[in-house]
Amino acid sequence: MSNNLSDEYIYKQILKSIVEHQLPPGARLPEDKLSEAFGRSRTSIRKVLQRLALERIVTIAPNKGAQVSRPSEQEAKEVLNSRIMLEPLLIPEVLKRWSNTNSKHFRQMVKAEKQAEKEEDQASLIQLTAQFHYELAHFSGNSVMAEFIEQLCYRSSLIIAAFGSRHSVSCDCGDHLVLIELLDKGEVQRAEKWMRDHLTHIKSSLKLTISDDQKINFQQLFSTMD
Amino acid sequence: MSNNLSDEYIYKQILKSIVEHQLPPGARLPEDKLSEAFGRSRTSIRKVLQRLALERIVTIAPNKGAQVSRPSEQEAKEVLNSRIMLEPLLIPEVLKRWSNTNSKHFRQMVKAEKQAEKEEDQASLIQLTAQFHYELAHFSGNSVMAEFIEQLCYRSSLIIAAFGSRHSVSCDCGDHLVLIELLDKGEVQRAEKWMRDHLTHIKSSLKLTISDDQKINFQQLFSTMD
DNA sequence: GCACCATAAATTGTATACAATATATATGGA
DNA sequence: TCCATATATATTGTATACAATTTATGGTGC
16 A cells, blocks of 8 residues: 555544444454554554544553444443434524525535435445534534534444444435425524434434333324424 | 653643643643653653644644644634533433432532632632533533533633633632522523523633624613513 | 854654563363 | 463554754854
8 A cells, every 4th residue: 555644644544444334343453454554653553543542433442452442322322312412503503604505515415425325335325424414513613513523423423333223324314405405495493303303313223222211202202293 | 750650640630730721822842841741751742742632722733743722712712602502401411310419519619619719729710610510511421422511621721721811710600509509409491591691701701802703782681681 | 233044952753672461372181 | 172371473552763844053244
């Protein structure tokens, strides 16, 4: 493989492989193998692995090295619950800045998603789905929040790798187009609700042990729906 | 100084110095000086500095090394706005888990704050104020959110160092006791509102250039208050 | 005195060496 | 055959060496 690659490039490359499920949870990441693959010394690789560890994408055990994180069920719930709380919260700000250009940009992205779906290119589909969410967050104008959400999106991909069912991914797509249309029409509350439901749906598609957290609420289940 | 200190210890030590305004924004953090101070090689120090850089507490410029971050006004606003959004959001969850033990714990903490205030121990006061906020966040049961808020608290300390007025710190204290009493009484909405107002007050105590972001809203200003 | 350039000192970037630890393999006894 | 132990191999942890770059110093001309 070619030489003299920046740390940032190596970081993105490894992250991408994990997010796209090429490197499954638990996969060992030996420093000298990576060192050889990227043609850089172990020093650079360690730096990248430590960064990924801080972001919880990778887990480093003392004297045992790095492996792709195996998120716990607890962590899975917390990450998804965080997204359910935060992403709808940013919708009003996104809408304030919403323009025709944005709309076109995101429609283009949905097109790419559908293309990946048709070609059964799981890797691209996962990556695009996450990208849709964090790019939207970035349009809120609050980059501090957006970067946090971006990390949660990467962690979600890992969580889907660990707890997702066969169709978790494609099913998830649930058509981001609907959201765009709501934003075009300026329907704040419906857009917020869509986002909440969308993420809740992803969460419930995970094969997590049932707990208090997701006891069936018959009241809600059989209430009149819109 | 004594030898063989863990990376974690060094990290906390440097973080503490920055949060407590011993190391002001812009202060250079030369690797070999720190290396000597902690009795470890530059390797360990670099690792710690890189972590702090990812957390935005420190800024590393290529070939120029690390210095304590100088947050921009934009960043200051985004961090505070994020806290204004998030911390009230966690109040309901905190309340669900609220117990007499918690109450006592936080009352103890307020006592310590007041002690620090009386002794004019600015460093402790800043640290305790931040700690109050992030410990509360941890009692929400969502550690993913709590860790993010913890980071935002550290960044806030840095922001106060950069943009705070003389009495930003002591004034801020605005009595955390009030919040505890609201939680004791189970007043969710009032507690949420208290938190929002408290953080908004901190934000407006900063010497930031006036922008759209904080134009005076007369409507709101002269509305009937409770 | 001040700007400018050359040189010296200090500081960071990167690779590598060696020690410490963990994992894998092989050997011997029950 | 299986398990325990010893040895060998592989892998990580840490310090250090050297190159690359920046910052400081000093001298020269104007």
